[in-house]
Each structure stands twice: as C-alpha cells, then as structure tokens.
Amino acid sequence: MRSRSKPLHWDRDVDGPRLVLTSSVVNTVERRIPLCSGGVLRENVLYIAGFILPTVRVGVTVIAPQCVTGPGFYRTDADDHADVMAALMACRLHIVAQVHCHPGRGVSHSEIDDEEAIVRADGHWSVVVPHYGLHGILPLTQCGIHCYTQGEFRRLDGRAIATRVSIIPDWIDMRGDER
Numbered sequence: 001m002r003s004r005s006k007p008l009h010w011d012r013d014v015d016g017p018r019l020v021l022t023s024s025v026v027n028t029v030e031r032r033i034p035l036c037s038g039g040v041l042r043e044n045v046l047y048i049a050g051f052i053l054p055t056v057r058v059g060v061t062v063i064a065p066q067c068v069t070g071p072g073f074y075r076t077d078a079d080d081h082a083d084v085m086a087a088l089m090a091c092r093l094h095i096v097a098q099v100h101c102h103p104g105r106g107v108s109h110s111e112i113d114d115e116e117a118i119v120r121a122d123g124h125w126s127v128v129v130p131h132y133g134l135h136g137i138l139p140l141t142q143c144g145i146h147c148y149t150q151g152e153f154r155r156l157d158g159r160a161i162a163t164r165v166s167i168i169p170d171w172i173d174m175r176g177d178e179r
C-alpha cells in the first residue's frame with residue numbers, strides 16, 4: 001500500500017455519529033466481498049444503502065457497483081456512480097457506507113481511497129476489510145472503519161467502533177427452549 005503524504009487522523013470520539021447494520025447486511029458483505037477472477041484475488045468494493053437520520057446511518061441493503069478490479073486496486077467511474085444513484089432513487093435509499101478490501105492486513109484509508117470515495121460528506125462511512133475479505137469482517141475491529149468528519153475520513157479507534165458501530169440481529173428469540 002502506498003504511504004500517505006498527509007496523515008490519516010484517528011477518530012476517538014465515543015459519542016460521534018453512529019452506523020447501524022443489520023446482520024443480513026453483514027452476512028451479505030462477508031459473502032460478496034472476496035473476489036477471485038481468473039485465479040487472481042482482487043480488491044472489491046460494495047456500497048451499503050439505507051437511511052440517513054440526524055445522528056445515525058442505518059444500512060439495510062448492499063449494492064455491487066460496476067467496477068474495474070485488480071490485485072491491488074479497484075476503480076469506479078462517474079457512469080458507475082450514476083447507475084448506483086439511479087438504483088438508489090428507485091428504492092428511495094441513500095448510500096450510508098462503502099466497503100472495500102485490501103490485500104494484506106493494512107486497513108487504513110489510502111489517499112486514493114479518500115479521493116475515490118463515492119460520497120465525501122459528514123457522517124459517511126468507509127470500511128476497509130483486510131486480506132481481500134477472505135476472513136470476513138468480524139470482529140469489526142480487524143477492519144479500518146472510517147467516518148467522514150470535518151472534511152476528511154478519520155479512522156475510528158477500538159473504543160469508538162465499540163460505541164458507534166452496531167449490528168442488529170435478524171432474529172431475537174425471547175421464548176426460551178421449553179416451548
């Protein structure tokens with residue numbers, strides 16, 4: 001991974017904007033992020049779409065955009081983004097986060113990641129998954145989780161992830177075993 005000319009700042013705010021994902025979104029990301037084509041593992045990018053509320057973004061579905069992928073990069077262009085925006089308008093959702101994978105264990109945003117993010121607006125999230133996503137995204141602390149704050153992507157530390165990023169189960173069973 002290329003080194004940065006500007007430092008990536010940490011976001012240690014435990015009370016900042018939150019991201020909520022359903023467990024089905026997490027499962028879909030884990031299933032779809034590893035991308036192997038022609039016998040070669042490639043970087044991949046997915047978008048998580050959902051609802052934007054004042055202090056929380058809620059992801060409910062996953063979009064695989066058209067993109068060019070390779071062993072150390074992915075690329076999307078304006079046409080790809082326009083197709084995504086059309087799909088979002090059709091279901092009245094917004095992009096709340098993007099997810100992409102890196103080849104190794106380094107999961108900090110590169111400057112190219114900063115520049116090529118589909119959304120750069122306060123509260124937008126960007127998740128970088130290590131090892132081409134082959135080991136999933138859980139625990140979330142193995143990922144680089146970035147929130148766009150004060151004009152830049154900042155990477156959350158472990159405490160901020162624990163308090164601001166949550167996964168809602170698809171099924172909550174309060175009946176016990178005896179019924």
Ligand SMILES: [Zn+2]
Pocket residue numbers: 100101102109110113128
């Ligand atoms: Zn990257």
